[in-house]
Amino acid sequence: MKETGLYIHVPFCRRKCLYCDFFSGGASVADWNAYTEAVIEELRQRVDELTATPSTLYIGGGTPSLLPPESFMRLIENICELTGKKDSWEEFTIEVNPDDVTPELCAMWRGCGVNRVSMGMQSFDDEELRIIGRRHDSAGGIRAYNILRSNFSNVSIDLMFGLPRQTLDSWRMTVERAISLRPEHISAYSLMFEEGTAMTVMRKEGRLSFPTDDECAKMWEMLSCMLKRAGYRQYEISNYSRPGYESKHNSRYWTSNPYLGLGPSAHSYDGDRVRKSNPTDLRGYLAHYTGSNPDGRWFEEECLGDEELMEEYVMLRMRMRMGADLNQYAERFGAEAASRLKRNAARHIKDGSLEIADGHIRLTDSGVMIADQLILDLLM
Numbered sequence: 001m002k003e004t005g006l007y008i009h010v011p012f013c014r015r016k017c018l019y020c021d022f023f024s025g026g027a028s029v030a031d032w033n034a035y036t037e038a039v040i041e042e043l044r045q046r047v048d049e050l051t052a053t054p055s056t057l058y059i060g061g062g063t064p065s066l067l068p069p070e071s072f073m074r075l076i077e078n079i080c081e082l083t084g085k086k087d088s089w090e091e092f093t094i095e096v097n098p099d100d101v102t103p104e105l106c107a108m109w110r111g112c113g114v115n116r117v118s119m120g121m122q123s124f125d126d127e128e129l130r131i132i133g134r135r136h137d138s139a140g141g142i143r144a145y146n147i148l149r150s151n152f153s154n155v156s157i158d159l160m161f162g163l164p165r166q167t168l169d170s171w172r173m174t175v176e177r178a179i180s181l182r183p184e185h186i187s188a189y190s191l192m193f194e195e196g197t198a199m200t201v202m203r204k205e206g207r208l209s210f211p212t213d214d215e216c217a218k219m220w221e222m223l224s225c226m227l228k229r230a231g232y233r234q235y236e237i238s239n240y241s242r243p244g245y246e247s248k249h250n251s252r253y254w255t256s257n258p259y260l261g262l263g264p265s266a267h268s269y270d271g272d273r274v275r276k277s278n279p280t281d282l283r284g285y286l287a288h289y290t291g292s293n294p295d296g297r298w299f300e301e302e303c304l305g306d307e308e309l310m311e312e313y314v315m316l317r318m319r320m321r322m323g324a325d326l327n328q329y330a331e332r333f334g335a336e337a338a339s340r341l342k343r344n345a346a347r348h349i350k351d352g353s354l355e356i357a358d359g360h361i362r363l364t365d366s367g368v369m370i371a372d373q374l375i376l377d378l379l380m
């Protein structure tokens with residue numbers, strides 16, 4: 001039986017960050033009871049989709065740290081009961097916003113089995129945080145981190161580069177501060193301009209200045225060098241950890257392992273060909289799962305063909321530093337497909353951006369910088 005994980009999407013935030021296109025918002029009018037009951041009902045209806053008792057649980061969002069303690073405890077109690085979970089979680093992560101972290105909440109999360117916390121820090125520069133619309137400032141982030149540090153032995157922080165008015169110096173300061181806190185895990189993302197976000201509109205209207213592509217590439221290089229020197233290993237393009245602290249749950253997504261996602265906009269995968277996605281519609285979700293007739297499915301389903309599976313395999317595996325396993329690829333998609341992959345890799349192996357080692361094709365340090373282009377070339 002394949003190991004599996006469970007993801008819960010909490011679609012509420014106190015206020016919308018200007019760059020964010022996640023399905024989230026409306027915390028001030030959230031009906032936490034209705035939301036909690038709906039997630040429990042969804043699990044009740046879909047628990048048979050789990051291929052085994054889940055070993056990882058990830059509560060993301062949105063802002064899960066806004067969940068009131070009684071809702072959080074009720075949710076976890078029901079998850080354990082419905083999935084038959086009796087032992088402790090191999091990994092149970094909650095995403096938190098610095099402004100919400102208190103010693104009391106940490107004690108409650110720990111009591112419910114949380115053993116990993118991921119905090120959205122983004123920057124240690126107050127002006128940058130203010131411009132992107134974050135609730136916290138740098139001092140608040142450090143205060144929250146110190147509370148988490150004294151409660152959890154596995155803490156991750158998120159950082160962002162390419163922010164408005166960010167400079168190479170301010171980014172160096174952010175990375176230095178992050179390293180000085182000694183988190184077990186750091187995720188670092190480049191600011192993306194998603195359609196419809198306030199940040200994208202402001203950029204189009206020329207109301208903010210952003211680092212150039214060249215500067216962003218330098219920020220990225222700086223990050224990689226500094227984290228490597230500090231003992232972090234880049235195990236996925238945007239994710240760095242101390243040895244043994246790679247995210248087990250997120251690694252499922254990149255290695256095509258099954259997971260069940262609950263809540264509006266959550267995704268699920270059966271580990272084979274079927275992907276499911278819940279609509280991004282909170283009202284519809286609550287009406288469906290808390291209504292008088294909550295039976296019947298409330299997700300869209302897609303069955304992947306061979307070509308799509310191959311594409312996914314290459315796209316996801318090549319983002320990981322371990323790369324694509326050539327034997328496994330040949331077993332799944334045939335010898336001809338594996339030869340094509342090697343043929344497509346040949347010129348990039350020659351120019352030093354890809355390498356074959358231990359039966360895997362993978363990105364070299366210079367290849368990581370142009371990963372998107374390399375992945376497209378491999379899929380030709």
Ligand code: SF4
Pocket residue numbers: 012013015016017020021022024061062063097120
């Ligand atoms: S807290 Fe996270 S999910 Fe909420 S608006 Fe900001 S970036 Fe988006």
